[in-house]
Amino acid sequence: MNPDDDAGHSGSGVSRRGFLGGGVVAAAAAAPLVVTAADATPAAAAEADELVTVRVAVNGDPVTMRVDPRATLLDTLRDKLELTGTKKGCDRGQCGACTVHVDGRRVLSCLTLAATTDDRAVTTIEGLADGDRLHPMQEAFIEHDGFQCGFCTPGQIMSAVAMVDEGHAGSDDEIREGMSGNICRCSAYPSIVSAIKDAREAMR
Amino acid sequence: MRPYTFARARSVRQALANAGEGTAFLAGGTTLVDLMKLEVMSPEHVVDINRLPLGGIRHDRDGLHIGALERMSDVAADDTVRRHYPVIAQALELSASGQLRNMASIGGNLLQRTRCGYFRDVSTPCNKREPGSGCSALTGFNRMHAILGTSDACVATHASDLAVALVALGAEVRLTSGRGDRAVPLETFYTLPGGTPEVENVLRPGELVTGVTVPRSAWAAHSTYLKIRDRQSYEFALSSAAVALETRGRTIKQARIAVGGMGTRPWRLTSVERALAGKPATADTYESAVRRAADGASTLEHNEFKPALLRRTLVRALTALQEQA
Ligand SMILES: Cc1cc2nc3c(=O)[nH]c(=O)nc-3n(C[C@H](O)[C@H](O)[C@H](O)COP(=O)(O)OP(=O)(O)OC[C@H]3O[C@@H](n4cnc5c(N)ncnc54)[C@H](O)[C@@H]3O)c2cc1C
Ligand code: SF4
Ligand code: FES
Ligand code: FES
Numbered sequence: 001m002n003p004d005d006d007a008g009h010s011g012s013g014v015s016r017r018g019f020l021g022g023g024v025v026a027a028a029a030a031a032p033l034v035v036t037a038a039d040a041t042p043a044a045a046a047e048a049d050e051l052v053t054v055r056v057a058v059n060g061d062p063v064t065m066r067v068d069p070r071a072t073l074l075d076t077l078r079d080k081l082e083l084t085g086t087k088k089g090c091d092r093g094q095c096g097a098c099t100v101h102v103d104g105r106r107v108l109s110c111l112t113l114a115a116t117t118d119d120r121a122v123t124t125i126e127g128l129a130d131g132d133r134l135h136p137m138q139e140a141f142i143e144h145d146g147f148q149c150g151f152c153t154p155g156q157i158m159s160a161v162a163m164v165d166e167g168h169a170g171s172d173d174e175i176r177e178g179m180s181g182n183i184c185r186c187s188a189y190p191s192i193v194s195a196i197k198d199a200r201e202a203m204r
Numbered sequence: 205m206r207p208y209t210f211a212r213a214r215s216v217r218q219a220l221a222n223a224g225e226g227t228a229f230l231a232g233g234t235t236l237v238d239l240m241k242l243e244v245m246s247p248e249h250v251v252d253i254n255r256l257p258l259g260g261i262r263h264d265r266d267g268l269h270i271g272a273l274e275r276m277s278d279v280a281a282d283d284t285v286r287r288h289y290p291v292i293a294q295a296l297e298l299s300a301s302g303q304l305r306n307m308a309s310i311g312g313n314l315l316q317r318t319r320c321g322y323f324r325d326v327s328t329p330c331n332k333r334e335p336g337s338g339c340s341a342l343t344g345f346n347r348m349h350a351i352l353g354t355s356d357a358c359v360a361t362h363a364s365d366l367a368v369a370l371v372a373l374g375a376e377v378r379l380t381s382g383r384g385d386r387a388v389p390l391e392t393f394y395t396l397p398g399g400t401p402e403v404e405n406v407l408r409p410g411e412l413v414t415g416v417t418v419p420r421s422a423w424a425a426h427s428t429y430l431k432i433r434d435r436q437s438y439e440f441a442l443s444s445a446a447v448a449l450e451t452r453g454r455t456i457k458q459a460r461i462a463v464g465g466m467g468t469r470p471w472r473l474t475s476v477e478r479a480l481a482g483k484p485a486t487a488d489t490y491e492s493a494v495r496r497a498a499d500g501a502s503t504l505e506h507n508e509f510k511p512a513l514l515r516r517t518l519v520r521a522l523t524a525l526q527e528q529a
């Protein structure tokens with residue numbers, strides 16, 4: 001297998017501001033997710049554990065990082081980029097708490113390897129507002145009490161925004177079906193449906 | 205997760221080079237990443253195939269061609285699929301969740317692993333995961349498990365809804381490797397567990413799924429998928445049926461039927477197909493045609509309800525299809 005890295009990616013280190021900010025915690029993976037190593041991955045088959053260079057736009061900011069090939073996007077966002085708005089519920093694809101947008105599509109960051117996001121654009125809950133102006137979906141969740149403990153809420157909101165964009169938010173039943181991948185332990189479902197209906201109009 | 209090497213393939217040739225035992229192709233990752241975390245799957249090499257030109261949905265004289273990297277959500281939303289092969293769109297829409305369908309590919313879907321809880325739990329014996337260790341489901345909690353095609357070694361169901369629809373329609377899966385290209389009918393692509401439940405299909409090590417082809421037929425356009433599960437959405441099938449009928453007036457000319465949640469692989473029911481052919485599309489026909497649908501089934505302690513559920517699922521699916529007409 002050929003090298004996984006483009007020569008142009010090598011040696012860029014980490015470019016995001018505050019990226020290596022104090023107290024970076026090791027993620028599930030054993031090796032550090034981010035290094036400033038100046039070496040490129042050798043052209044021959046990479047060694048197991050070898051870090052992979054990823055250039056990704058996170059909430060509009062270009063980020064270049066070296067990640068353990070095992071690191072999920074979820075752990076990378078939370079532990080390395082310090083974007084802790086994205087929540088880890090099950091870590092198994094079963095709850096939706098970790099929902100983010102990759103190239104505009106809602107996906108589960110717990111089942112996405114960070115290494116596969118090269119050249120992609122990732123949007124998290126932190127990137128949804130327009131400066132100080134909340135996204136209509138965020139406004140509507142507040143307005144309708146679309147949460148109790150709030151743990152599932154970032155995932156609910158990211159999922160809901162994408163679902164409306166997909167055109168799958170017609171009837172209440174369609175909303176419930178389209179949102180079935182987002183579990184709410186507090187069972188705030190009725191208010192979530194009301195919030196989405198409101199936001200759907202505001203998003204037109 | 206065990207360490208592995210990671211590479212991004214930029215061409216099919218590059219993906220196939222060096223691929224073999226120990227290599228896992230990574231598509232949507234919704235099965236692979238999950239099972240690598242659980243250390244149920246521990247490949248030495250992971251090859252990211254997402255940049256390969258294996259997308260596309262094409263409809264021509266031969267039928268419907270779907271690239272292996274098409275995502276479940278995109279196939280389900282495709283106008284041609286919805287109009288001419290509704291059972292495929294429905295099976296996909298009733299699978300997983302909006303997020304998962306955006307990630308999961310058609311090739312990966314067909315190769316997903318069983319949801320048997322013991323298979324996923326490395327602390328319990330499981331012949332599929334660890335050949336020769338025993339089957340925890342035989343004496344354990346086996347409500348979701350299979351009743352058709354089982355063996356003393358394994359009773360796990362195949363979990364894909366899409367595969368049930370594709371088996372009913374007689375689809376072929378297209379494969380490529382260093383040894384060349386081949387196409388295999390999906391029905392025989394999957395193997396029975398027998399004494400080797402760790403082998404689930406005829407895919408060779410390092411072989412790549414490039415797509416599926418669904419033949420043109422007189423029945424595909426008149427088809428439906430019914431899924432029965434423990435909750436309304438975001439759940440695997442306890443029972444499911446893919447039904448396609450060619451009718452003339454009120455008479456059934458030909459039927460194609462496969463079921464999910466019942467077999468160790470997507471289960472075609474040719475006996476029911478034969479019992480329907482040439483008969484009027486009536487409730488009586490359906491009831492009598494499904495009478496022997498579960499012949500040969502062996503039930504377990506917690507799934508004795510499945511033969512009856514199988515028959516009812518079929519009658520409901522056939523009735524629903526008739527009502528749509
Ligand atoms: C919570 C949850 C609920 C789900 N519910 C359902 C459901 O209701 N119905 C249903 O049908 N499915 C369901 N699924 C399963 C889901 O559909 C599959 O995980 C998905 O389709 C796999 O596709 P993928 O592209 O993500 O595969 P990956 O995880 O990338 O790969 C799966 C396997 O196939 C191999 N592979 C992938 N592509 C190729 C290729 N082109 N050639 C050769 N090998 C390849 C990989 O190496 C791996 O072994 C669910 C999954 C989850 C996590
Ligand atoms: S049914 Fe199959 S997968 Fe489940 S424990 Fe038994 S051998 Fe393993
Ligand atoms: S944390 Fe990703 S789905 Fe639960
Ligand atoms: S608000 Fe508590 S989990 Fe949804």
